[in-house]
Amino acid sequence: MLTARQEGVCAPGFCDCTFPNCIEVTNHKGLIPDLVKCRCGEDIEGNVRPWKWYPSEESDALISDRDIVFHPTFSQGTAIVRGDRPLKSGMVHFWEMRVITALAGTDVMFGIGTESVNLGQFKFHFVSALGTNAQSWGFSYSGKVQHCGEQLPYGQKFSQGCLIGVQLDRTRGHLEFYLNRRALGVAYTNVPMDPDVRIYPMVCSTAAKSVIRLINCTSQPVTLQLRSFQALSKQPQILSELRQMPGLKSILASYWFLAPPVRYSRRSQENELDLGDEAVLSSSKVRLGRKHKYRESDDTNIDEEDLYANAHKIPLRRNDSGDEECGASTGATSVHDLCDEYFHYLL
Structure with a gap:
């Protein structure tokens, strides 16, 4: 269980x-993304960027290249933005987004949805x-996942400066999220x-002048190579040895998203394993409502990343209700939610 801290x-x-x-975001007269010079994590070999965001008149959002500025004037509801092309079946897709502004308000979510999403x-x-119905799946900045109107604990809360990754395996029907290059387990x-x-791909936000940037995306056909690397990505020591072999470098570069290069903030180094890992692994146990035994290391030389290798061992939660009837109603908007959005806009 997560501690109160x-x-x-x-x-x-x-x-x-x-x-x-x-305050800087609110007072800026130009494009908000111009305030950010950070490009950390974007220069990755194998990043092919096969799609962009789709500008739609139905969404209160400004699309500028890879950036989305939600509610550029003020917020009066929820804006949803999707990619400009569907994610093909029979492939594994991965994309990564940077949170440019501080997140606040009712919700900011990352995920996927079918063409039926309005x-x-x-x-x-x-x-x-x-995730309000059977046609979409979402990961909230509160750390919860949602589908068919059911919210479940999944990971740690996140906000400005974080990287959110999404991996969709359309040959298995699996959806998994990443936080700052750490896999959170199949959701x-x-x-x-x-x-x-x-x-x-989809993103939604209720917060005024909230900005999300697409920094990486790739799609790979499912091959024996890919499945082999998926298995090896759970063994950091072996993977490190393979990366030293010249003949495998170009192959491994295509599958970089399965074991992405990590760059830690100095602020996270002290409790890197204490907080992030415990939040991820413990919340998954809460989500499933039962105990799960993680691998106990018998080797004192095991790399610290092995703790994350256990993420794939979390029992998968399967939701077999795939029809529209399982969607929960959104309910009336509370006064608290309205005030939340209003005061965020004033700030």
Whole structure:
């Protein structure tokens, strides 16, 4: 279980670069992304960027290249933005986003959705939009995941400066999220594998002038090489040896997202294993509602990343209710939510 100290802790940023505060964002007259010079984690061999964000009149969001500025004037509901092309079946997809501004308000979520998702459905309602029904899956900045209207503990709360990764395996129907290059374990196993079902990357936000940037994305066909590297990515010592072999460097570069290069913020070094790992692994046990025995190391020389290697051993939660009937209603917007959004805008 998470301790009282850990429950309210927000994950530190991926790096130590300077990001604008709320006052600077509010007073800036130009494009908010111009305030940020950070490019940490973007120069990765194998990053092919096969898609971009799709500008839609239904969403209260400004699309500028890889950046999304949600509610550029003021917020009066929830804006949803999707990718400009569907994620093909029979492939493994990965994309990574940087949180440019501080996150606040009802919700900011990252995930996927089918073509049935109405991007303007909650334009005048403050809700956790991704995962309200069977057509979308979302990961909230509060650390929870949602599908069919059911929210479950999953990871640590995060905000400005963090990297959020999404891995979708359309051959298995698995969806997994990453926080600052650390895999949090498979969140869902019920994503449609049917090639006729179009699935898109999606982000939603209720916060005024909140900015999300797409920094990496790649799609790889499922091959024996990929599956082999998936298994090896759980063994950091072996993986390190393979990376020294010249003939494998180009191959491993294609699958960088399975064991992404890590750059820690100095703020996270002291409790790197204390806080992040415990929050991830313990919250997963809460989510499943039962105890799970993680591997106890018999080798004192095991690398510290082996703790994260246990993430794939968390029992998978399968939701077999894939029809619309399982979607929970969003309910009426509370006065608290409205005030939350209003005061964030004033700041």
